Amino acid sequence: MKKFSYSLIVFLSCLFANAQDTISFYFESGKYELLAKEKLRLNEWIVANSTSKILAIHGFTDEVGTSASNDTLSKNRVHYIYNQINGKVAIRNDFKTISFGENFKRDQEQAKNRRASIFYLQEKDLAKENEILGIEIEKKEPIIIPDSLPFHEKIKLAQVGTKITLKNINFYQNTFQTTQDSQASLYDLLFVMQNNPNLKIQIQGHICCVDKDRRNLSLERAKQIRRFLQWKGIPQGRVSVTGFGTTQPIYPIPEANEEQAAANRRVEIEILSK
Template identity: 25%
Template sequence: MKLKYIIFFFLIAIKLFSQKQVEVFFDFNKDFPNTSSILQINEWIAKNKNVEITKLIGYCDSIDSKNYNKKLAERRIESTQMLLEKSGLKFNKKLEKIAFGKDFKQYKVQSENRKVTIFYVELETESVKSELTRKIKNAKIGEHITLPNIYFFNNSARIVPKSDPTLIDLRCAME
């Protein structure tokens, strides 16, 4: 019984630590990301299309009042979420949005405090194996495999373009 609990908590710990994060920075008193952060986040989005956003945490620097900074952090979270939604990223149904304002351990450099931290998990991609892939994987040495839908131009070695899907499938199976 103890072993089951240990395995259960181990799996939960793995799930918690599998979350990754990226930071988006803002200029003073602005609720839209600065130019360098927009470039960085666009590059990140291009590389990470298969992720799910789980949490957004907004921060501000120590200038201005506590309430103003909390509202500014909320606006920064909203603008970041809007930017991510427009790019087509998925959000967790239980998305957490936390606005700290200036109630957190501040960095000495104020510009490092003006940010939104995006927490995300990578989604598992389901590999769809075709019938041809299964045939190749299960084939024994010396066994013949028939390639369906391979067409040639008039008794030549040139392949007709409509054969491309089968050839692509074959290439994927051989990798």
């Protein structure tokens, strides 16, 4: 956990006050552990917000005691709340705490000054999290990977999220068994996985020619590729699988010709990490 310089406090306080939800929990004077009633409130909030995300926790005190002791007390209140929620509610990676001590505009009712406040986003707002917080995400221009490049060169250029079609991966009709002419492509994939130990991928199966993948054949074909990699020593944790059936065709179904059907009937990998 980190402590801000005071120059950022006013900005963050205004941002948090207007951008998302806040809840406060109140302490007895001089204490940094909640009494039973307030701890029950906190536990109830944790259960109700298991899908929320915490952005910050601020700690406050009343005027009783020295400035130094109140600074320590406000920090301890923040740490107490943090320890109660840690592992139970998601927390931003850049999670911040601010311990105000006596450095804030006080409420006339002293009990309201003895608190720790949680600033958080509900699940419904997580999709616009960065927008709410005013964070601009640098957009990377997508890299165009020439289809003519060798497979290992495509991997070098690929970014996280890039999808690459495994060329010449074929299966016997209506099965997930690869044909003999698929071996070269399978070993190309194996070579890349062996020589890029940090590479994690998702194998994605697609089929053609029917309105629905009733036998889940696209997933089984993806699993068959993973089985080959595992058999050759690639850990399962580096390879996930999914089957899209006919939900992501390149050409409309029914296809106009075998060339279109072959394009729809494909196996792709998506780069998860490098």
